[in-house]
Amino acid sequence: MSVQDIFNAINEFRDTEIVNLVQAEVDAGTDISEILDNGLIGAMDEVGKKFGEGLLFVPEMLMAAQTMKAGLEVIRPLLADSDTKPRGTVIIGTVKGDLHDIGKNLVAMMLEGAGFTIIDLGVDVEPQAFFDAAKENSAELVAMSALLTTTMPAMEEAVKLIKDAGLPTKMVIGGAPVTQAYADKISADGYSADAPGAVELARSLIPGD
Amino acid sequence: MKLGLNFLSEDEKQRIHKDSIKILSEVGVKFMSDKALKVLADNGAKVDKDSRVALIPEEMVTQALSTAPNAFVLGARNPEFDFQMPSSYTGYTLDGAATFAIDFETGERRNALTSDMIASLKIFEELPLGTVVWPNVHCDDMDQGNYNEVRPSFVSLINSSKHIQNELHRPEEVPFMIEGLSAILGSEDAVKERKIFSVCYCTIPPLTHDGEMCDTYLELAKFHVPILPYPMPAAGSTGPASLYSDIAVANAESLSALVLFQMAVPGTPIIYGHAAGITNFRLGTFIEGAPETTLINGALGEMAHFYNLPNTQGGCLSDAKVAGPQAIMEKALGTLPLVLSGVDVINGIGEVDASQLLILEQIIVDNEIALMCKRIKDGINVSDAKDYYNDVAQVGAGGHFLMQPSTMKECRSDEFFQPELCDRNTFEQWAELGNPNIYGKAREKVKEILAGPQKNPLPDDVIGKLEEIQRKADEALSH
Numbered sequence: 001m002s003v004q005d006i007f008n009a010i011n012e013f014r015d016t017e018i019v020n021l022v023q024a025e026v027d028a029g030t031d032i033s034e035i036l037d038n039g040l041i042g043a044m045d046e047v048g049k050k051f052g053e054g055l056l057f058v059p060e061m062l063m064a065a066q067t068m069k070a071g072l073e074v075i076r077p078l079l080a081d082s083d084t085k086p087r088g089t090v091i092i093g094t095v096k097g098d099l100h101d102i103g104k105n106l107v108a109m110m111l112e113g114a115g116f117t118i119i120d121l122g123v124d125v126e127p128q129a130f131f132d133a134a135k136e137n138s139a140e141l142v143a144m145s146a147l148l149t150t151t152m153p154a155m156e157e158a159v160k161l162i163k164d165a166g167l168p169t170k171m172v173i174g175g176a177p178v179t180q181a182y183a184d185k186i187s188a189d190g191y192s193a194d195a196p197g198a199v200e201l202a203r204s205l206i207p208g209d
Numbered sequence: 210m211k212l213g214l215n216f217l218s219e220d221e222k223q224r225i226h227k228d229s230i231k232i233l234s235e236v237g238v239k240f241m242s243d244k245a246l247k248v249l250a251d252n253g254a255k256v257d258k259d260s261r262v263a264l265i266p267e268e269m270v271t272q273a274l275s276t277a278p279n280a281f282v283l284g285a286r287n288p289e290f291d292f293q294m295p296s297s298y299t300g301y302t303l304d305g306a307a308t309f310a311i312d313f314e315t316g317e318r319r320n321a322l323t324s325d326m327i328a329s330l331k332i333f334e335e336l337p338l339g340t341v342v343w344p345n346v347h348c349d350d351m352d353q354g355n356y357n358e359v360r361p362s363f364v365s366l367i368n369s370s371k372h373i374q375n376e377l378h379r380p381e382e383v384p385f386m387i388e389g390l391s392a393i394l395g396s397e398d399a400v401k402e403r404k405i406f407s408v409c410y411c412t413i414p415p416l417t418h419d420g421e422m423c424d425t426y427l428e429l430a431k432f433h434v435p436i437l438p439y440p441m442p443a444a445g446s447t448g449p450a451s452l453y454s455d456i457a458v459a460n461a462e463s464l465s466a467l468v469l470f471q472m473a474v475p476g477t478p479i480i481y482g483h484a485a486g487i488t489n490f491r492l493g494t495f496i497e498g499a500p501e502t503t504l505i506n507g508a509l510g511e512m513a514h515f516y517n518l519p520n521t522q523g524g525c526l527s528d529a530k531v532a533g534p535q536a537i538m539e540k541a542l543g544t545l546p547l548v549l550s551g552v553d554v555i556n557g558i559g560e561v562d563a564s565q566l567l568i569l570e571q572i573i574v575d576n577e578i579a580l581m582c583k584r585i586k587d588g589i590n591v592s593d594a595k596d597y598y599n600d601v602a603q604v605g606a607g608g609h610f611l612m613q614p615s616t617m618k619e620c621r622s623d624e625f626f627q628p629e630l631c632d633r634n635t636f637e638q639w640a641e642l643g644n645p646n647i648y649g650k651a652r653e654k655v656k657e658i659l660a661g662p663q664k665n666p667l668p669d670d671v672i673g674k675l676e677e678i679q680r681k682a683d684e685a686l687s688h
Binding site for chain 1: 241306308347356378413417419445446447488490491492493494565
């Protein structure tokens with residue numbers, strides 16, 4: 001038994017074995033941050049890398065994330081006592097007027113897998129709701145999605161609300177009709193064409209320690 | 210005989226129908242519109258107010274199928290382009306709505322503009338099988354502040370005399386749309402009668418109906434505007450991970466729209482449509498140009514025949530990022546089986562990158578694919594008229610048929626399709642011509658059409674009226 005086994009179980013989507021593997025490490029007295037960083041999050045970094053290279057399919061990536069999450073639940077009660085902390089809080093949602101959420105859900109799951117705390121506001125989210133959630137949770141990042149060209153202006157409104165109020169929260173956007181040029185136009189902090197790119201983007205905007 | 214093709218056996222159609230009924234009556238469909246929920250509850254659906262899910266029993270489907278018209282005409286501003294549904298041949302929709310276009314002059318991929326749409330409509334007007342106009346791009350130069358769907362609809366009506374099909378998004382857009390159609394046709398009664406405008410209704414898979422759009426269409430149904438329900442579940446993400454069950458879900462979504470609009474306004478013309486697809490498992494995105502897409506939408510076209518309803522199916526589509534071999538391969542393979550199975554209208558001319566990129570030359574290329582598919586569909590005419598035994602007897606063994614009167618008659622007839630783009634020169638001729646390729650020839654054709662006059666223009670006074678109605682709409686509908 002080792003942290004490597006945890007790492008492997010996640011990369012092999014063995015969601016039924018992960019709880020026992022993590023518990024065994026905890027019982028053996030392995031450092032919690034070692035289990036978290038090299039086992040759970042390290043495994044998801046590897047999964048994200050393989051996904052980005054086109055070696056993994058979405059359902060496999062999601063199964064890995066689910067496996068990781070089950071392992072995380074085992075050590076969650078112990079985290080408060082250790083010196084580990086989450087990578088950052090992300091507010092995510094599909095903008096007002098838009099009910100399409102599969103891409104948004106994908107990004108949320110991948111960010112969670114990468115160690116971020118996710119607050120998912122769902123679909124048809126008012127610009128004000130992004131602002132309120134960012135403020136209340138002192139979120140590091142707001143991620144907005146739109147599939148319809150007609151709903152894209154709602155992104156601009158939300159960016160403006162948060163920037164005008166001087167919140168330090170970074171704003172990123174995505175969705176089929178969205179482009180880097182549009183992100184630049186509305187002064188968003190970043191754009192990604194796909195979910196793995198969104199994780200990279202989040203990491204670059206919220207550097208860990 | 211004309212060529213045929215079956216995607217499903219009779220038993221399989223029955224099975225899918227039963228599956229869809231089970232989905233409707235036991236899983237149910239979510240409606241974001243209060244009006245829709247009321248219509249459904251009043252007509253026998255069991256509605257859960259909290260979840261907004263309506264359980265639709267089989268009797269309601271049977272009832273809806275009995276009031277939906279089995280045939281109607283999609284009218285066109287120019288009556289020569291009226292399209293009878295069901296149709297004896299397959300017509301095509303100008304694909305939409307792309308965010309991007311290839312600039313015809315510079316070749317640059319940029320945001321699409323109104324001028325791109327107008328150019329597309331001018332080209333589409335010339336296509337013999339081009340039947341239904343979708344405003345094919347989202348025009349970046351239309352003011353976003355007071356954007357409304359009346360605008361692309363009016364631009365289409367002004368620049369094309371074929372049938373126009375668009376989406377409307379807000380109930381407040383309806384009076385302006387009807388006023389515009391009345392200005393063209395002379396009266397509101399003529400709007401109901403001629404049906405020169407229809408709407409596409411995308412459900413949100415799995416099994417959800419939008420609120421505002423639904424309210425809008427309940428309003429439009431009062432003017433007998435034909436509605437094309439257009440579910441797009443992607444097998445493996447927004448639909449279940451087998452073609453079979455993805456078909457059952459898409460079929461259930463279309464039936465749920467059919468039921469809603471028949472219960473609201475019995476007799477509403479329904480075009481039974483689908484643009485279902487599959488999931489790109491590498492990225493989670495929607496795939497349009499896959500062999501499975503053809504199987505799914507071909508099967509759903511057969512479900513339309515099963516219900517005796519006219520239909521439109523997604524078909525001439527591609528995921529290629531540029532004009533070229535992938536676009537042609539995917540579009541040709543995706544179109545032919547649907548044509549052979551007898552789909553009334555195939556949606557997808559002129560765009561690639563999963564309908565996100567307009568390329569003017571592609572409109573001409575797709576036209577040639579459509580014409581070739583039609584020739585194959587028309588099949589082999591084994592009749593006395595084509596029985597040239599006497600020629601065989603006359604020429605006998607050896608010799609040739611080039612001088613026979615029948616050859617003279619047939620060489621320019623429908624018996625032999627003559628391509629405009631595909632090259633049939635000798636190598637030397639082809640080299641002499643500068644190695645022309647399909648897209649180069651299509652480009653020349655586009656230039657020629659764009660340089661010519663606009664066909665079938667609207668009278669200036671009617672255009673003036675439409676512009677005035679548009680001004681009022683922009684003012685009233687500003688966000």
